[in-house]
Amino acid sequence: MEEDETLCREPSRAGVTARADPEAGRRMSVSEFLCHCCYDVLVNPTTLNCGHSFCRHCLALWWASSKKNECPECREKWEGFPKVNILLRDVIERLFSDAIEQRKEDIQQNTDVVRSLATFQKYGSDQISTAPNTRRINPRGRGFFSGVLTALTCVAVVLLGYHWSSREFEDDxxxxxxxxxxxxxxxxxxxxxxxxxxxxxxxxxxxxxxxxxxxxxxxxxxxxxxxxxxxxxxxxxxxxxxxxxxxxxGVKPPQNLWEYKDLKDPTWKQWREFIVKYIFLPYQLVAEFAWDWLDVHYWTSRFIIVNAMLLSVLELFSFWKLWSRRELKTIPHRMWKHFWKVSTQGLFVAVFWPFIPQFVCNCLFYWALYFNPVINIDLVVKEVRRLETQVQ
Missing domain, CATH: 1.10.150.50 (Transcription Factor, Ets-1)
Known part of the structure; x- marks a missing residue:
């Protein structure tokens, strides 16, 4: 008898699994497992970083109405995406199985609660897919500043190419x-x-x-x-x-891209306007350039202008998601990530360009030029629908 009591008190030493006292469950009151939002027994209890636990649907309703990642009780911000406390859920379902089953049926019949839960879960999935340290690849390959950095790179390449190639025309x-x-x-x-x-x-x-x-x-x-x-x-x-x-x-008209420039040196006002647009509105620079070439390449210029507008809309959606989710601090990481991606791709193209058949290069070029706007239209429609779902 004395040995049995020792085993109960020290199960880890003896390697014996401790068993719960059935009388302890009967002595527990429902008030100890109440949600501080609905003041009913916890269903799928979700524990936040601060330690407070709430019904998952209650937390989803709170998040949908407030749009804040805060604890409904102490207002402390929670990091990441809250998950169900499995241990607490299993204990509550064993102790109050009848009450839990009844509550789950009531929740399934409430369309507002079901919709809020679905939106909350989708928000969590987006959080996981866009987390800085995650290894999961975004299937669309789009992120904040991804297109902006590409546009900046294109403008920079054009400027460098103009600077180097224009040397051939210095004597002219x-x-x-x-x-x-x-x-x-x-x-x-x-x-x-x-x-x-x-x-x-x-x-x-x-x-x-x-x-x-x-x-x-x-x-x-x-x-x-x-x-x-x-x-x-x-x-x-x-x-x-x-x-x-x-x-x-009054002078010889420009015959090619490199001669197509102002006949006078740019003024400080023009430089200031160019730098501001280059940093903040690179798509507008691309669109303005294409607009000037409408008389030369009508349909191609229109495709470029439309694509620049669509990419601007996608970047606004990306910025809005970062702002609404308070992830602005991740911008430097995202910028560096996309800058490294563009740099490695550019280095790859520079090394293997002489060995790639011209037909393949032409196919890739025309695919990017004429089919990217169609793809971006689909992405914009999806973003608009996602925004409408969140608003509802």
Missing amino acids: LLVHKPVAKWTAEEVALWLEQLGPWASLYKERFLLEKVNGRLLLTLTEEDFTKEPYSIENNNHRKAITTELECVKTL
Whole structure:
């Protein structure tokens, strides 16, 4: 008998599993297991970081109405996503099985409670999928600043490419130098840039010493006579058309992307506007660039503009989720994560680009250009529906 009492008092030493006293359960009162929200016996008790426990549906209703991650009793903020206290749930279901079954039936019949529970659980699933330390991959691959960083990178690459490639055109001052100040050699250079066929008339212009002032006075009728004698009608119309552009602009019109720039150095006001848009509104920069090229590439420019608008909406949704869930402190981590992703992908492309078939590159490029807007439309619709569900 004495040995049995020792085993009960020290079960861990003897390796004997302790058994609950059946009389202890009868002595427990229901008041010790009440939820401080509904003041009824706990159903699926959920324990917060502060130690207080509530019915899970009560906590869901509180969160849905307040939109705060706070304890309904002490107002202490809880971290992560609360889970059901399994040990406490099992104890309550054994002690008050009849009351728990009745309460569960009542909860299932209440549509507002069921909807709040579903929304609360979805919120928890989103929390887990977007947690900074989680290894789970977001199937959509979208996150705050993911598209913004991509847009920033694209603008930066274009600027660097312009800076490096424009060196090839440093000797070509025709895009800056007024036509009236062109020399005869520069007029011949302008004529030569019209196409291989223009070399037929280059010597004639040099022999006549046609400078910029004389070029501005020439008409289509002059090109039909001596000493120019341009008999080919198409050649004569091409020269006349380009000459009209030169007269209108006062300089040589830009022929490609790298020459397509302001004829004057940007002012401080323009630089300030560009820097602000580059940091905060990179999609607007892309859209403005595409807008200027509507006359050149009508449908392509429209696809780019629409895609920029859709990406802006998706980033606003991402920012709203971060703000509503009070996860702004995770922004530096997310920015670094996406910056590293863009950098590694760019390095991969730079290394393997010469070995990738051009057909594959073209397919990937046109997929990103024309099909991404369709995909982003679907993502925007899903985000709007998700927002409507939360509001309800």
